Amino acid sequence: MRIDILTVMPELLESPFKHSIMKRAIEKGLVDVHIHNIRDYSQDKHKKTDDYAFSGEAGMVMTIQPIDSLITKLKNERNYDTIIYTSPDGKRLDQKLANSLSTLENIMILCGHYKGIDQRIRDFLIDMEISIGDYVLSGGELAAAVISDSIIRLIPGVLSDETSALSDSFQDDLLAPPVYTRPAEYKGMKVPDILLSGNTKAIENWKLEQSLERTKRLRPDLLK
Ligand code: ADE
Numbered sequence: 001m002r003i004d005i006l007t008v009m010p011e012l013l014e015s016p017f018k019h020s021i022m023k024r025a026i027e028k029g030l031v032d033v034h035i036h037n038i039r040d041y042s043q044d045k046h047k048k049t050d051d052y053a054f055s056g057e058a059g060m061v062m063t064i065q066p067i068d069s070l071i072t073k074l075k076n077e078r079n080y081d082t083i084i085y086t087s088p089d090g091k092r093l094d095q096k097l098a099n100s101l102s103t104l105e106n107i108m109i110l111c112g113h114y115k116g117i118d119q120r121i122r123d124f125l126i127d128m129e130i131s132i133g134d135y136v137l138s139g140g141e142l143a144a145a146v147i148s149d150s151i152i153r154l155i156p157g158v159l160s161d162e163t164s165a166l167s168d169s170f171q172d173d174l175l176a177p178p179v180y181t182r183p184a185e186y187k188g189m190k191v192p193d194i195l196l197s198g199n200t201k202a203i204e205n206w207k208l209e210q211s212l213e214r215t216k217r218l219r220p221d222l223l224k
Pocket of ligand 1: 086087131134135136143
Protein backbone atom coordinates (compact mmCIF):
# COMPACT_ATOMS: atom_id res chain seq x y z
CA MET A 1 0.00 0.00 0.00
CA ARG A 2 1.05 3.58 -0.63
CA ILE A 3 -0.28 6.56 1.34
CA ASP A 4 0.37 10.13 0.17
CA ILE A 5 -0.40 12.84 2.71
CA LEU A 6 -0.80 16.44 1.52
CA THR A 7 -0.28 19.10 4.17
CA VAL A 8 0.91 22.64 4.87
CA MET A 9 2.35 21.41 8.19
CA PRO A 10 4.59 18.43 7.32
CA GLU A 11 6.43 18.82 10.65
CA LEU A 12 3.27 17.72 12.46
CA LEU A 13 3.48 14.36 10.70
CA GLU A 14 7.16 13.66 11.28
CA SER A 15 6.89 11.63 14.47
CA PRO A 16 3.91 9.26 14.06
CA PHE A 17 5.49 7.30 11.22
CA LYS A 18 8.88 6.99 12.95
CA HIS A 19 7.79 4.79 15.84
CA SER A 20 6.24 1.50 16.76
CA ILE A 21 3.98 -0.38 14.36
CA MET A 22 3.84 2.23 11.57
CA LYS A 23 7.65 2.47 11.55
CA ARG A 24 7.95 -1.33 11.38
CA ALA A 25 5.39 -1.55 8.56
CA ILE A 26 7.38 1.01 6.55
CA GLU A 27 10.68 -0.78 7.25
CA LYS A 28 9.17 -4.11 6.19
CA GLY A 29 8.13 -2.48 2.89
CA LEU A 30 4.44 -3.21 3.56
CA VAL A 31 3.47 0.44 3.29
CA ASP A 32 5.07 3.45 1.68
CA VAL A 33 4.18 6.79 3.24
CA HIS A 34 4.95 10.04 1.40
CA ILE A 35 4.35 13.41 3.01
CA HIS A 36 4.07 16.36 0.62
CA ASN A 37 4.28 20.03 1.51
CA ILE A 38 1.47 21.81 -0.34
CA ARG A 39 3.46 25.07 -0.12
CA ASP A 40 6.07 23.63 -2.52
CA TYR A 41 3.41 23.68 -5.27
CA SER A 42 2.21 27.26 -4.79
CA GLN A 43 2.70 29.49 -7.82
CA ASP A 44 2.34 32.57 -5.63
CA LYS A 45 5.57 34.56 -5.36
CA HIS A 46 5.39 34.36 -1.55
CA LYS A 47 4.41 30.66 -1.70
CA LYS A 48 1.05 31.53 -0.15
CA THR A 49 -1.42 28.68 0.25
CA ASP A 50 -4.36 30.59 1.72
CA ASP A 51 -6.41 33.73 1.13
CA TYR A 52 -9.36 35.68 2.48
CA ALA A 53 -12.87 34.24 2.13
CA PHE A 54 -15.06 35.90 -0.52
CA SER A 55 -17.92 35.78 1.98
CA GLY A 56 -15.94 38.06 4.30
CA GLU A 57 -15.82 35.45 7.05
CA ALA A 58 -12.95 35.66 9.51
CA GLY A 59 -10.12 33.19 8.94
CA MET A 60 -8.09 32.20 5.95
CA VAL A 61 -9.16 29.66 3.33
CA MET A 62 -6.79 27.27 1.59
CA THR A 63 -6.53 28.10 -2.11
CA ILE A 64 -7.22 25.64 -4.90
CA GLN A 65 -4.11 26.13 -7.09
CA PRO A 66 -1.33 24.50 -4.99
CA ILE A 67 -3.61 21.60 -3.98
CA ASP A 68 -4.80 21.05 -7.54
CA SER A 69 -1.20 21.14 -8.86
CA LEU A 70 -0.03 18.58 -6.30
CA ILE A 71 -3.03 16.26 -6.74
CA THR A 72 -2.69 16.44 -10.53
CA LYS A 73 1.03 15.62 -10.36
CA LEU A 74 0.40 12.59 -8.12
CA LYS A 75 -2.53 11.37 -10.23
CA ASN A 76 -0.33 11.54 -13.33
CA GLU A 77 2.14 9.19 -11.62
CA ARG A 78 -0.32 6.49 -10.49
CA ASN A 79 -3.98 5.69 -10.02
CA TYR A 80 -5.45 6.44 -6.63
CA ASP A 81 -8.20 4.26 -5.20
CA THR A 82 -9.46 7.16 -3.15
CA ILE A 83 -8.63 10.77 -2.30
CA ILE A 84 -9.65 11.58 1.25
CA TYR A 85 -10.12 14.99 2.85
CA THR A 86 -9.95 15.12 6.66
CA SER A 87 -12.87 17.11 7.99
CA PRO A 88 -15.25 17.12 10.96
CA ASP A 89 -18.05 17.09 8.34
CA GLY A 90 -16.94 13.72 6.98
CA LYS A 91 -17.99 10.12 7.44
CA ARG A 92 -17.02 9.04 10.94
CA LEU A 93 -13.98 6.74 11.03
CA ASP A 94 -14.82 3.36 12.53
CA GLN A 95 -13.34 -0.13 12.34
CA LYS A 96 -15.47 -1.05 9.34
CA LEU A 97 -14.20 1.92 7.35
CA ALA A 98 -10.59 1.22 8.44
CA ASN A 99 -11.00 -2.41 7.32
CA SER A 100 -12.22 -1.41 3.88
CA LEU A 101 -9.49 1.24 3.41
CA SER A 102 -6.84 -1.32 4.40
CA THR A 103 -7.58 -3.35 1.25
CA LEU A 104 -6.70 -0.45 -1.10
CA GLU A 105 -3.45 0.01 -3.02
CA ASN A 106 -3.01 3.82 -3.25
CA ILE A 107 -4.60 6.33 -0.90
CA MET A 108 -4.23 10.11 -0.87
CA ILE A 109 -5.11 12.10 2.25
CA LEU A 110 -5.49 15.87 2.07
CA CYS A 111 -5.22 17.59 5.45
CA GLY A 112 -7.44 20.59 5.99
CA HIS A 113 -6.25 23.67 7.86
CA TYR A 114 -7.17 27.19 8.91
CA LYS A 115 -10.83 28.02 8.42
CA GLY A 116 -11.29 25.53 5.63
CA ILE A 117 -10.48 24.90 2.03
CA ASP A 118 -11.99 26.36 -1.13
CA GLN A 119 -15.23 24.41 -1.65
CA ARG A 120 -14.25 23.63 -5.28
CA ILE A 121 -11.50 21.33 -3.94
CA ARG A 122 -14.12 19.38 -2.03
CA ASP A 123 -16.52 19.36 -4.95
CA PHE A 124 -14.13 18.40 -7.74
CA LEU A 125 -10.87 16.94 -6.39
CA ILE A 126 -11.86 14.82 -3.39
CA ASP A 127 -13.58 11.40 -3.32
CA MET A 128 -14.51 11.19 0.33
CA GLU A 129 -14.33 13.14 3.58
CA ILE A 130 -13.46 11.42 6.85
CA SER A 131 -13.94 12.72 10.39
CA ILE A 132 -12.23 11.13 13.38
CA GLY A 133 -14.89 12.37 15.79
CA ASP A 134 -17.39 15.09 16.62
CA TYR A 135 -14.94 17.76 17.70
CA VAL A 136 -12.86 20.30 15.80
CA LEU A 137 -9.08 19.94 15.53
CA SER A 138 -6.83 22.83 14.48
CA GLY A 139 -5.84 20.91 11.39
CA GLY A 140 -6.25 17.61 9.63
CA GLU A 141 -2.72 16.32 10.29
CA LEU A 142 -3.52 14.47 13.50
CA ALA A 143 -6.62 13.04 11.83
CA ALA A 144 -4.48 11.86 8.87
CA ALA A 145 -2.12 10.14 11.31
CA VAL A 146 -5.04 8.47 13.10
CA ILE A 147 -6.59 7.30 9.83
CA SER A 148 -3.20 5.97 8.61
CA ASP A 149 -2.53 4.12 11.86
CA SER A 150 -5.97 2.49 11.87
CA ILE A 151 -5.38 1.26 8.29
CA ILE A 152 -1.71 0.28 8.41
CA ARG A 153 -2.04 -2.06 11.40
CA LEU A 154 -4.58 -4.08 9.41
CA ILE A 155 -2.30 -4.77 6.44
CA PRO A 156 -1.39 -8.48 6.50
CA GLY A 157 2.12 -8.99 7.89
CA VAL A 158 2.25 -5.68 9.78
CA LEU A 159 1.41 -7.16 13.17
CA SER A 160 3.67 -10.03 14.13
CA ASP A 161 0.76 -12.02 15.54
CA GLU A 162 -1.79 -11.69 12.76
CA THR A 163 -4.68 -12.70 14.95
CA SER A 164 -4.09 -9.74 17.22
CA ALA A 165 -5.66 -7.26 14.77
CA LEU A 166 -8.67 -9.57 14.55
CA SER A 167 -9.06 -9.59 18.32
CA ASP A 168 -8.98 -5.77 18.58
CA SER A 169 -11.90 -4.01 20.15
CA PHE A 170 -14.65 -3.26 17.57
CA GLN A 171 -13.45 -5.91 15.12
CA ASP A 172 -16.55 -7.98 15.93
CA ASP A 173 -18.55 -5.06 17.38
CA LEU A 174 -17.36 -6.07 20.85
CA LEU A 175 -14.85 -4.42 23.15
CA ALA A 176 -11.73 -6.51 23.76
CA PRO A 177 -11.53 -8.53 27.00
CA PRO A 178 -9.12 -7.40 29.76
CA VAL A 179 -5.53 -8.70 29.63
CA TYR A 180 -3.12 -9.44 32.46
CA THR A 181 0.57 -10.27 32.74
CA ARG A 182 3.00 -11.34 35.45
CA PRO A 183 3.08 -11.18 38.43
CA ALA A 184 -0.05 -13.24 39.13
CA GLU A 185 -0.48 -11.25 42.33
CA TYR A 186 0.65 -7.68 43.06
CA LYS A 187 0.00 -5.92 46.38
CA GLY A 188 -2.93 -8.26 46.95
CA MET A 189 -4.42 -7.60 43.48
CA LYS A 190 -4.93 -10.96 41.80
CA VAL A 191 -5.18 -12.10 38.21
CA PRO A 192 -8.47 -14.05 37.73
CA ASP A 193 -7.90 -17.73 38.65
CA ILE A 194 -9.27 -18.97 35.35
CA LEU A 195 -6.34 -17.40 33.44
CA LEU A 196 -3.89 -19.46 35.50
CA SER A 197 -5.86 -22.70 35.04
CA GLY A 198 -4.31 -23.70 31.71
CA ASN A 199 -7.81 -24.66 30.50
CA THR A 200 -7.81 -23.12 27.01
CA LYS A 201 -11.49 -23.75 26.33
CA ALA A 202 -12.57 -22.23 29.65
CA ILE A 203 -10.28 -19.24 29.04
CA GLU A 204 -11.81 -18.66 25.60
CA ASN A 205 -15.31 -18.72 27.13
CA TRP A 206 -14.21 -16.33 29.87
CA LYS A 207 -12.80 -13.89 27.28
CA LEU A 208 -16.06 -13.88 25.35
CA GLU A 209 -18.09 -13.34 28.54
CA GLN A 210 -15.81 -10.48 29.54
CA SER A 211 -16.10 -8.91 26.08
CA LEU A 212 -19.88 -9.09 26.24
CA GLU A 213 -20.03 -7.76 29.79
CA ARG A 214 -17.71 -4.83 29.02
CA THR A 215 -19.56 -3.98 25.84
CA LYS A 216 -22.95 -4.05 27.62
CA ARG A 217 -21.61 -1.86 30.42
CA LEU A 218 -19.41 0.60 28.50
CA ARG A 219 -20.74 0.69 24.93
CA PRO A 220 -24.28 -0.72 24.86
CA ASP A 221 -24.82 1.12 21.54
CA LEU A 222 -22.51 -1.44 19.84
CA LEU A 223 -24.88 -4.31 20.67
CA LYS A 224 -27.87 -2.73 18.92
N1 ADE B 1 -10.13 18.44 10.98
C1 ADE B 1 -10.58 19.19 12.02
N2 ADE B 1 -11.32 18.46 12.84
C2 ADE B 1 -11.35 17.20 12.34
C3 ADE B 1 -11.97 16.00 12.75
N3 ADE B 1 -12.72 15.91 13.85
N4 ADE B 1 -11.79 14.89 11.99
C4 ADE B 1 -11.05 14.97 10.86
N5 ADE B 1 -10.45 16.07 10.43
C5 ADE B 1 -10.59 17.19 11.16
